[in-house]
Amino acid sequence: MLALDALRLGYTPRHDLDRGRPETIQHRARHPPRIGADPPWVHPDLPRGLRRAAPRPRITPQSRRDTCIGYLHGPGRGRHARTVTADAKRIDVLSDSTGETAEKVVRAAMLQFPHSGGQLRLHTRVRTKEAARPILERAAREGALVVFTVVSPELREYIHAASYELRVEALDLIGSLIGKLTVYLDRQPINTPSGMLPLSDEYFRRIEAVEFTVKSDDGKEPRNFRKADLILVGVSRTSKTPLSTLLAQRGLKVANLPIVLGVTPPAELEEANQERIVGLTIGLEPLVEIRKARLKQLGMSVDANYGLKDQVKAELEYAQNIFAQHAGWPVIDVTGRAIEETAVIILESLKEREEAKAIAKQIV
Numbered sequence: 001m002l003a004l005d006a007l008r009l010g011y012t013p014r015h016d017l018d019r020g021r022p023e024t025i026q027h028r029a030r031h032p033p034r035i036g037a038d039p040p041w042v043h044p045d046l047p048r049g050l051r052r053a054a055p056r057p058r059i060t061p062q063s064r065r066d067t068c069i070g071y072l073h074g075p076g077r078g079r080h081a082r083t084v085t086a087d088a089k090r091i092d093v094l095s096d097s098t099g100e101t102a103e104k105v106v107r108a109a110m111l112q113f114p115h116s117g118g119q120l121r122l123h124t125r126v127r128t129k130e131a132a133r134p135i136l137e138r139a140a141r142e143g144a145l146v147v148f149t150v151v152s153p154e155l156r157e158y159i160h161a162a163s164y165e166l167r168v169e170a171l172d173l174i175g176s177l178i179g180k181l182t183v184y185l186d187r188q189p190i191n192t193p194s195g196m197l198p199l200s201d202e203y204f205r206r207i208e209a210v211e212f213t214v215k216s217d218d219g220k221e222p223r224n225f226r227k228a229d230l231i232l233v234g235v236s237r238t239s240k241t242p243l244s245t246l247l248a249q250r251g252l253k254v255a256n257l258p259i260v261l262g263v264t265p266p267a268e269l270e271e272a273n274q275e276r277i278v279g280l281t282i283g284l285e286p287l288v289e290i291r292k293a294r295l296k297q298l299g300m301s302v303d304a305n306y307g308l309k310d311q312v313k314a315e316l317e318y319a320q321n322i323f324a325q326h327a328g329w330p331v332i333d334v335t336g337r338a339i340e341e342t343a344v345i346i347l348e349s350l351k352e353r354e355e356a357k358a359i360a361k362q363i364v
Helices: 002-008 061-065 100-110 129-142 153-166 175-185 201-215 222-227 240-248 267-271 284-297 309-324 339-363
Strands: 011-013 050-052 090-095 119-123 145-149 169-172 230-234 254-258 277-281 331-333
Touching: 090 100, 090 129, 100 119, 100 145, 129 145, 129 153, 145 153, 153 169, 201 222, 201 240, 201 254, 222 254, 222 267, 230 240, 230 339, 240 254, 240 339, 277 309, 277 339, 284 309, 331 339
Parallel strands: 090 119, 090 145, 145 169, 230 254, 230 277, 277 331
Antiparallel strands: 011 050
């Protein structure tokens, strides 16, 4: 294992030719390297006689700003690339703005390659050739894949040219789409990164929605129900809060109310627009496991009533009775669903109800 670890970290044995045995090298105390420094570095966890085969990369303020945000997997090649092992594959996501678009696209694609390993690194606000060059050079050395979203034609052309020069695999996520839209819309793009665009009314509407949702979480402000675009109702641990937050980021003012065994929902719920209320439910066994995990996280006993099967079953039955009394509420089972999927179902439900309402008005 020590030999494998040494090779993985880039170390090779140094031999004393006269004696035919590894030369002893004094270990150094572990401490982080200084910015801009390039010290000879001996890893303290390796056995004596092992040293780094190549000099340690310089640590700079720019490299400190690089963000490692996940693990991926992919091939490494290129004229400037070093040989890397299967667990060291990297994807560099380069953006002239926040990088959110590119990151989401890459992560969505990588869902098709589970257990793939590797690192996803995000480089944001890259708007000059000088900022892009070090990223591409490091990608070349490490055999990384570069995925970028840049709106400036000049910078896009430079990244393409530099990638060809360095033999880096690079994928332009937005360039071809901008080109197609230029022809289809018969308009010239403004070529301004989204982070530099003026703040729109939509932006402020989302901010207002998030603030409303935070104030209306967990039934704290029942009087806000009449102002809400959406009210989520369900027992504890049915993802009410994360769903509310996600939908608020899309501009919806969301309130949520926990259903508590034996507690009658507040009158404000009955006074609210019933077409904006959605019930959430979940399977018994998954909910028990989720609650027990939550109790462990809080350092509490898993035998507390909150996680007992009989208690959870009674709560779910009580919630079902409330849902049955309000036949107009759609009830969504969140068992095994990601919050993004549940959010889409909720939005589709709201859309269908609005369309049905519009059709009813036309008939009348």
